[in-house]
Amino acid sequence: MTFAVEINGRSRTISIERATADRYRVIVDGHVQLIDAKRVGSFGLSLLFAGADRSSREVQVAPAGPPGEMLVGIDGKSVTVVLNGRRTGRGAAEGSAHARGEQTVVAPMPGRVVRLLVTGGDEVIARQPIVVVEAMKMENELRSPKAGRVKEIVVKAGESVEAGRVLAVIE
Amino acid sequence: MTFAVEINGRSRTISIERATADRYRVIVDGHVQLIDAKRVGSFGLSLLFAGADRSSREVQVAPAGPPGEMLVGIDGKSVTVVLNGRRTGRGAAEGSAHARGEQTVVAPMPGRVVRLLVTGGDEVIARQPIVVVEAMKMENELRSPKAGRVKEIVVKAGESVEAGRVLAVIE
């Protein structure tokens, strides 16, 4: 079985077949390895690399946000992983630095639009603040997922927005 | 919906109907109360007694052993609860003090029979040691679930036994 896995904008093609009961032949971009994998709890995977190094890694793979998107925990870090290219506004905002094509700025949680920092047609750089949304008593700057031009601002200052609501489109 | 719930040999008849979204009308042996109940995690239940006292209780209800049997945790204690009368040797061993009729002594885990402490026909008292099974490097005395007479001993010394294996029958 083959999967396309994208982390921080970098995509890998991974194919897997079961070798023995708990061992899997895993091919990453052509490079083959034998991995002993076991589930641990609801979301944990324990991986033992059968190779010479015998390294042991525990990874947590939990669904988060839209389908096809996973929040993967490894050694205290936490990355959003997109499986088989299914991605969404939020996924795009994450992939940021590497984002391509038309992207959206999305409200990650309910709140109130306090200020618009750009207007349609403005040129913006990656991570440039686009809109200020107040939530949890704090003003939060929502940034551009990429360098480009503001195609449109979909909301007005003062407006209340739901989680997932698209606020602006960057092309 | 009505349930028969048995703890430590004492049985209660409990009927439940939903009053509002998370409130339930619970009738225990004829006594009615209104309870606000919510699941917490996989096995937890948070109960708020809507009555004057407003007491809050968290109870953990996890399946354990044979079907119909639950291991219920409350304030650090842990009791085996039998639902709708489905019970087994182990359940019986638990209900001990109150056990009735023919009961069995069952191996709770794999091990080796070291010694038989009684023989068929012996009169025994409740919790009297019947068989010694070695497991986890320790010799463990398996006790009689009730006072009565040893109907038969099903195993021999030296024999290896699986978990759940009946070792003796007390009548």
Next chain:
Amino acid sequence: MKILIANRGEIAVRIIRACREMGLRTVAVYSDCDRTARHVREADQAVHIGPSEAAQSYLRIDAIVEAAQTTGADAIHPGYGFLAENAAFARACQDAHLIFIGPSADAIALMGSKTAAREVAVRAGVAVVPGTEKPLDEDVGDDEIARIATSVGFPLLVKAVAGGGGKGMRTVADAAALASAVRTARSEARSAFGDAAIYLERRLVRPRHIEIQLLGDHHGTVVPFVERECSIQRRHQKVVEESPSIAVSSELRRRIAAAAAAVARAVNYSNAGTIEFLVDESGSFYFLEMNTRLQVEHPVTEMVTRMDLVQWQIRIARGEPLDIDPADALSANGHAIECRIYAEDPDLGFMPSPGLIRGLRPASGPGVRDDGGVSVGYSVPVFYDSMIAKLVTWGGSRRQAIDRMSRALREYQVLGIKTTIPFFLWLMQQPEYMAGQYDTTYLDRLLVDRKGDSFNELTASDEEVASIATALDAYLRASVHAGTPGAESTTHWKRAARLEALRG
């Protein structure tokens, strides 16, 4: 004695633990979204006090006092935030014959006004940061504010009179930026505290934020504790606290502690409180403000003095005399560090990241203390501060405390939401932090320098491991669907899954 806790989250759980250990009964209060919150489940009783918005629940004095009366509580612990520094609440408790576990309403009112508090400090002979003596209400115009600003001197801070926790606070470099800063500060202050009054204060260059914990009893005894170092701040909000501060000599410690105690005695202060100072490079210190309540960061003091401040709050409220040896309170055993773990995404400018907690495994083991407020299956709400836990480590040396913190952060698992753990892992490795060479501006400067780089950047090999794990996870799910003759593990998990499916 039965105590109602007028709060939520980790501090409510912390207070319940103290009560349990003292054999006292507890009453929790909760809003709609907190029905399954941990503090509700761990209290002996729980009373619903309103909708999720704080203004309609945790800030409702009437509902909380009524809850205390219906449940027969004898006392109320306000925790921190919400009504903890609300004099009207303290008075309402008095009027209802409920013991308020904190200072007198008068002390709260007096020290709650930043400007009045400054006057108290000055009278007590403690230096204050140059600034306006009187609050500037909304009707004070830009021109007059500009005039006052020049007398205070730039750079300066615009602060909300009713403010706290960095809310309604702005830094102003020169006269040009003044007017707009005042506007935003006022608007934030109005929405957060319902009071747009502000004041101006000179901003010291590279100061450290040092604070002194105090306990005062009802018999005139005031005991100051070894200092806490709280200079690691993001936008004026503390994110890491330590005790002791490597910048404070034992001689300076004595002087700051004496100054703090003098201010507290000047207002006959009782119960727990904290006096915040700014300390500049020369070691001169200036009174900043007094927090008339328990602090979020009280555990670092508990770790180095081994005293239980919350239990002391309760004992003091019961009228017991403080029998602490002041020398013990003022000397630190080893070093403690606290990281405030927030449900925020550090890679999106620390944007709140509320949502369902799918998995939780706090760190533990030697030298680690976890004060948590959430649990699996609970959904972090959007309505309140998003702190989910305080992770505290102790070490014989500051270095050991840091190494332990790194170990504990790596061990800490929170699944389903983003947290600030990756940020702390990074911070613990910064040379200036490890050397203790920082001031209140350090973290903001450091974050600017990173130009928004991700805190979750993985090495190529870790990225590959994460990718493989995700693919394996999908593969195992797929093979269950297809009913592939599963390996032991697979079937085992099928069983677990079926079992889950059985449970409503």
Next chain:
Amino acid sequence: MKILIANRGEIAVRIIRACREMGLRTVAVYSDCDRTARHVREADQAVHIGPSEAAQSYLRIDAIVEAAQTTGADAIHPGYGFLAENAAFARACQDAHLIFIGPSADAIALMGSKTAAREVAVRAGVAVVPGTEKPLDEDVGDDEIARIATSVGFPLLVKAVAGGGGKGMRTVADAAALASAVRTARSEARSAFGDAAIYLERRLVRPRHIEIQLLGDHHGTVVPFVERECSIQRRHQKVVEESPSIAVSSELRRRIAAAAAAVARAVNYSNAGTIEFLVDESGSFYFLEMNTRLQVEHPVTEMVTRMDLVQWQIRIARGEPLDIDPADALSANGHAIECRIYAEDPDLGFMPSPGLIRGLRPASGPGVRDDGGVSVGYSVPVFYDSMIAKLVTWGGSRRQAIDRMSRALREYQVLGIKTTIPFFLWLMQQPEYMAGQYDTTYLDRLLVDRKGDSFNELTASDEEVASIATALDAYLRASVHAGTPGAESTTHWKRAARLEALRG
């Protein structure tokens, strides 16, 4: 430096934590049933060493040494139990040029023989309990043993020479019971240690078990620590340990510590070790045995001295000199208590209760330390000691430590298996325990007096709450099946269930 941990469970996790904090890499070894054990997942590398039976895995010197060599480990930490006191293992490490983190093979061999150890103590001028000087092998007949027994005096203990942890130990009240006791002791000893040799020892009346932790470096320094009180034993197995002991005056402490240090110096002891004594009502103490390894109960010493014994073991093995102030090591700050949480059913005579752990939420918060070795989804195997965690609490006073322990035990959730938590909750409330009035026979007597009453007896109202919860649980499951228009909670959990079902 890279360290292989030749152990499993909580102690392997404890050692990995110490290594992480010191920046050292770790290698775990595991048997078939431990593939998903916590120590395997938390180590940097893991090597499979054989089937589940300890004799074919954790006791296989060859396989473990080979694992160290293939992974390039520099040192091996044996933990406790398994090969920790096996001189051949220490030698095998030497021969393979691996640092053995523990004493010399000679010291292990010498002190490992109970009878030889007694001779060392006597030569060091330390009193020993009257008993046989030489091991009694299988060929020694009943008549001769009876003759020796009379000279030792009754009541006496029959002990396995290779024994430990109460295995192969029997109490004998009079000559009549001697022969059978010797038989069972020999059979247990043979199966547990492969050596049926035994010895006899006078049994003191109501003695306390007091032990002294020691550290020795490779530069001739030996430092004894404040005592541990381990008199709470069930069938000669420790279940609760404390430090300090309320039965030990500072003067007695100095004398016992000096005696312990004398014995250790007599064998040029290095690294961590513990000398066990029996102390009778008059305060006279007798050498019992020396454990040439880290003890299960080392955390109580760490809590009152705030030193990290495991990190010291590693530093000593690296050749670093002990720079501990002996006065600090010998003085206790506050009081610490440890409860060994076992997967046992206290209501079935503490029968092991292995199985799948479905839920786990250890206690935390102020003054609590949890050293755990398991996690959710792991199945406690039948092959090894069934301890799943050590819960340790610290208090400024013994009373506070007890109150904290009760709070923490109530907070501790282990789902799916029976544990000894209910037993500890009960013990913490026993008047004699709370008063500290107990000896090594106390617990067994107490248990006999209970005549097997359940430790999980609930009050009528708690029983009703538990019944209601079970019924509600069934009701909610049923209404999901029936697809009842579910409440938010129900549908929420349906979603969670479906999600679970999706995961292989």
